[in-house]
Amino acid sequence: MNAKKRATVADVARLADVSMMTVSRAINHSPGVSEETRARILKIAEEVGYRPSQIARGLATRRTTTIGLLVPDVSNPFFAQIARGAEDAAFEQGYSLFLINSAEDHRREQAALDALWQQEIDGAILCSARLSLDALRTYINRFPAVVLVNRDLYLQVSNTDTINVDDRQGARLAVEHLLEIGKRKIAYIAGPENSVSSERRLQGYRSALQMHKVLAEPGWISHCAPTTDGGRAAALDLLQHVPAIDGIFCFNDLTALGVLQACREAGRSVPSQVAVIGADDIQMASLITPRLTTLRTDPHWIGSRAISLLVQRIHEPTLTPQALVVQPELILRESA
């Protein structure tokens, strides 16, 4: 009873008394079949519950209608939204999505990309890839089409579009706001060491301080895991060693939440003593007390747009590569 066999083209062909090719044409709505035989075949296919095997089809056509999505961590709301946006769009276009978490780990990221390669995906969306430029290029060349999110190649690659948040400008906006409200000892809790976004924001942070003739001290910058706990630990440490800190710009909202927690524990009131700004504008940002001032980007849009870029390129590989840049918007709330 558990021995259910799938119906195949051969089965349908036999039942409809035509060749397998006619069935194939009918199923794929290819020309060269009379409307009446097509209708008859589709009816029979329906009756026996026939569905083409994507595996067999993939082997024959070298296209699998699958797309790989690599994110550092789906349980980060920002990437969860990207995943949702991507899956929505992929589903609509008839693609299935492989989800992979790099877990901020080079080796796992690499192994995961190998796995996607073996699955012969039609394209990949790589978010905040941590691989070295060389390794990344190697992998990119293995995929028919790629969209890079928050990562640059510094060189146009024929099969690769990019979507980048303008982190530098975002950081500038955030730090300038902190300066405008009178803060001067402004720290940057920078997230993971090897993050491209983190590095870009560092540049924006530095340039904003420089413009306002504020001398940034090395002790103001501290790296941490891109999580609430990471932010909390980093802030606790920071507030202890550099008690004069009066403003903190954070790698993302998750770390900012940890920073708020740390401020509470250290008895610093926000924003009067220490102003805090996050990044991403995850839902939590507007629900927490104090409501978090942050840089907004629209991750659902990014995911969905990434898919449409990818699908376009899959169907038309010669399109000129796009480099989309998304401007973050500073959302003023209570924390700064």
Added chain:
Amino acid sequence: MNAKKRATVADVARLADVSMMTVSRAINHSPGVSEETRARILKIAEEVGYRPSQIARGLATRRTTTIGLLVPDVSNPFFAQIARGAEDAAFEQGYSLFLINSAEDHRREQAALDALWQQEIDGAILCSARLSLDALRTYINRFPAVVLVNRDLYLQVSNTDTINVDDRQGARLAVEHLLEIGKRKIAYIAGPENSVSSERRLQGYRSALQMHKVLAEPGWISHCAPTTDGGRAAALDLLQHVPAIDGIFCFNDLTALGVLQACREAGRSVPSQVAVIGADDIQMASLITPRLTTLRTDPHWIGSRAISLLVQRIHEPTLTPQALVVQPELILRESA
């Protein structure tokens, strides 16, 4: 330059001057190859960067090393954690994960399951499936192995394990706590109409009230989308039409956050005027003010356990079906 062809067994076989079968055996660490030829073959395979095509392998073996994960919405932190747990475990076991969002929509859920079927997945994890029992059974029979999360079949199916949160007991705990702290007009904001979890919690809610001789009025129960906005709207409505409400048990933490928002807007203090309890214990629950009292379950564990059940069954289909039940724990914080 973009015409990179994958190396195949045939390529490796030619270079190693052996047959394709020997290569296959070497790659798969199957017996029947001398250690020295195996080493030679693996070395050559490494050099030419050979990776077996899962597509071709899938066609030959009828196993794809892929697993489908269906969730209502990955951007819900509870399911994001399940996804993370599942992907972690799947990766470790050498499986790739298809992610699908049902978006609370029957038709999309069905279409998505069809897609997974066409991809010939080795197994599926179905979370909070909304399909009718009949439809669900049909789909389950198409997959080699299934794990159902938060859904019952009321009948043991040979290829299906289940993991269920004891929602009834959870609701009882929550409502009893509300009664203990003196609340009497206790509402249930119940989430989606057709949710199995919602229905089970309703039973627990009713039984707790009954035990304490409290007569639940129909107006105390209200359905809504399982989101913050849904919870907010439902609570606003509830507080207006039944102003006497002094306790609210919520479908999940997201709706509870909305309820807290509504209380603020309606000028009701929490918990003194209205006590609020959520469910899931997402991270936000402990970060919001007031910190949310909620029912904790461990979604990462659920996802990871689901994979291990599935993989076991894939390798050993005759194992007797498991029905895991997870007891939620009431976490007392500030909101109730």
Added chain:
DNA sequence: TTGTACGCGTTATCAT
């Protein structure tokens, strides 16, 4: 409009 032969990359089966 319809059909035949072959190949996609791999493994299973049955040799040797």
Added chain:
DNA sequence: ATGATAACGCGTACAA
């Protein structure tokens, strides 16, 4: 221990 051949289910190329 190793190899030859067929098969998995489908689409492409060409033929009728």
